Amino acid sequence: MLIGAIAILLTLPATTGAHRLDEYLQATRLSLALKRIVVEIDLTPGVDVAPMIFALINTDHDGRISEAEGRAYASQFLKEIVLEVDGQGQRLALVSSQFPSFLEMSAGLGTIRIEARAVWAGAPGRHSLFYQNNYRPDLCAYLVNALLPASREIEITEQHRDPLQRGIRLAFNVKGSSP
Amino acid sequence: MKIRHYGALLVLLALPLAASSTQRITASAPAASDATIKAVAAAKVFLATLDDRQRANARLELNKKTRSNWSNLPTGAVFQNGATERNGVKLGDMTAAQQEAALALVSATLSRAGYQKVMNIVNADEMLERSSAPARPAGNRTRFGRAEYYVSILGTPSATEPWMIQFGGHHLALNITVVGAKNVLTPSHTGAQPATFTFNGQTVRPLGNENDKAFALVNALNADQRKQAILDYQVTDVVLGPGHDGEVIQPEGVRVSSFSAGQRAMLLDLMSEWVRILNDHDSEAKMAEIRANLADTYFAWSGPTTNGSRAYFRIQGPTAMIEYAPQGSGTDHIHTFYRDPTNDYGAKLIKP
Numbered sequence: 222m223l224i225g226a227i228a229i230l231l232t233l234p235a236t237t238g239a240h241r242l243d244e245y246l247q248a249t250r251l252s253l254a255l256k257r258i259v260v261e262i263d264l265t266p267g268v269d270v271a272p273m274i275f276a277l278i279n280t281d282h283d284g285r286i287s288e289a290e291g292r293a294y295a296s297q298f299l300k301e302i303v304l305e306v307d308g309q310g311q312r313l314a315l316v317s318s319q320f321p322s323f324l325e326m327s328a329g330l331g332t333i334r335i336e337a338r339a340v341w342a343g344a345p346g347r348h349s350l351f352y353q354n355n356y357r358p359d360l361c362a363y364l365v366n367a368l369l370p371a372s373r374e375i376e377i378t379e380q381h382r383d384p385l386q387r388g389i390r391l392a393f394n395v396k397g398s399s400p
Numbered sequence: 401m402k403i404r405h406y407g408a409l410l411v412l413l414a415l416p417l418a419a420s421s422t423q424r425i426t427a428s429a430p431a432a433s434d435a436t437i438k439a440v441a442a443a444k445v446f447l448a449t450l451d452d453r454q455r456a457n458a459r460l461e462l463n464k465k466t467r468s469n470w471s472n473l474p475t476g477a478v479f480q481n482g483a484t485e486r487n488g489v490k491l492g493d494m495t496a497a498q499q500e501a502a503l504a505l506v507s508a509t510l511s512r513a514g515y516q517k518v519m520n521i522v523n524a525d526e527m528l529e530r531s532s533a534p535a536r537p538a539g540n541r542t543r544f545g546r547a548e549y550y551v552s553i554l555g556t557p558s559a560t561e562p563w564m565i566q567f568g569g570h571h572l573a574l575n576i577t578v579v580g581a582k583n584v585l586t587p588s589h590t591g592a593q594p595a596t597f598t599f600n601g602q603t604v605r606p607l608g609n610e611n612d613k614a615f616a617l618v619n620a621l622n623a624d625q626r627k628q629a630i631l632d633y634q635v636t637d638v639v640l641g642p643g644h645d646g647e648v649i650q651p652e653g654v655r656v657s658s659f660s661a662g663q664r665a666m667l668l669d670l671m672s673e674w675v676r677i678l679n680d681h682d683s684e685a686k687m688a689e690i691r692a693n694l695a696d697t698y699f700a701w702s703g704p705t706t707n708g709s710r711a712y713f714r715i716q717g718p719t720a721m722i723e724y725a726p727q728g729s730g731t732d733h734i735h736t737f738y739r740d741p742t743n744d745y746g747a748k749l750i751k752p
Binding site: 244246248250319321322324325328330331332362363364366367368369377380382383384385386 | 540
């Protein structure tokens with residue numbers, strides 16, 4: 222079967238390309254394990270907000286995000302994250318952060334990636350988790366999801382989000398005590 | 401939310417008509433199928449048309465790093481895996497004969513309808529390039545269009561050993577793993593912008609069936625099913641796009657075990673829009689597998705249920721995960737992803 226290439230003259234009607242321009246998409250994935258909770262967040266600024274976000278990070282205004290600037294921004298960001306297990310606040314420690322260039326961000330194609338972890342001892346029984354992202358609600362769009370736990374000892378039984386997905390509540394069971 | 405508008409324009413378009421991160425990957429595989437034999441032959445013909453430099457770029461080792469180098473993003477962006485370029489050789493760097501051989505290879509692995517869908521996506525992107533290029537700022541490396549679709553072969557084309565064909569560009573990532581008699585399409589990405597355009601006097605909607613069948617299904621649910629299926633929060637984008645290999649999210653929505661026979665048939669018909677991109681032999685086997693797991697599959701929806709509205713949906717089962725997400729506030733820019741949590745890149749068929 223096949224194939225020839227033909228040149229065709231086309232007239233297009235007006236079309237709309239709907240790029241996210243003035244929102245800062247923040248997509249979070251939560252991984253529950255018996256000894257830790259991992260939070261991975263992808264932050265993608267739209268074209269219109271990218272210069273402002275870049276300026277917030279690039280504090281020495283040299284046009285490049287240094288390792289120290291990236292770490293400082295990621296740490297500041299994590300202060301706006303609420304993570305609780307069974308009503309107790311959990312401290313999130315920054316594990317890694319990656320930053321795109323200004324050119325990528327200004328095209329709306331650059332994603333900042335932040336990974337953080339909380340140490341948590343998964344005692345057998347029923348538990349609840351609450352996560353909320355309070356960073357710049359004036360310009361953010363949100364996604365938050367729980368990954369299927371890798372350990373068969375953990376079973377997520379319920380999940381509820383607010384209408385904007387800024388936050389999520391999980392109910393889960395820890396079946397056993399093995400690590 | 402603000403959105404960017406592209407204007408009307410005249411486009412000259414060429415349309416082909418036809419239907420450990422670096423650890424080597426090996427497998428023992430059953431005898432080849434006709435589909436595999438066709439793919440191997442087409443791959444050899446394609447490689448033979450290339451010069452030495454092109455061939456070195458087109459053929460790469462098959463490993464975790466090379467196979468995961470795909471994206472929804474256009475040329476010029478940094479991809480989710482950190483790469484700045486797709487694997488392989490792009491159509492724009494090929495002669496007409498080489499392009500024909502490249503597309504013959506793609507065609508050999510797909511169904512007739514699947515190949516047409518793929519070409520419709522490529523044509524949509526060509527229109528995007530024509531509309532966006534005049535306003536592109538100097539120094540912006542972003543490029544859309546037919547010339548920016550890459551073909552690569554990972555591993556050695558073989559009727560017995562595993563290898564892969566990748567064909568991708570903006571809004572398209574076909575990752576076809578060939579292991580003996582079996583061809584696997586997951587993970588793959590289809591998208592469209594514009595989502596509707598006029599081509600040769602015909603209205604083309606590359607992902608129109610996906611949209612229409614999904615709206616028909618959600619409207620065929622009864623009140624209880626709709627209450628479970630329709631999420632009470634907004635979903636602005638896909639969850640498991642590029643860079644999320646191996647991740648599985650907690651399922652949500654209505655469980656298909658509650659569906660009537662008619663509703664199940666509608667869901668299968670919807671899923672076939674992704675599954676049947678692949679050649680008929682392998683897509684039939686995949687549909688049978690999905691059918692066997694249907695009771696444990698979930699259908700979730702976010703947004704209005706009137707066709708033409710902006711709505712996200714997800715189908716998640718033991719061996720298939722499909723997401724459909726309009727981008728921004730409108731419906732003219734769509735991303736979809738199709739994964740198999742048990743068999744992306746032929747994981748079930750290949751020994752690590």
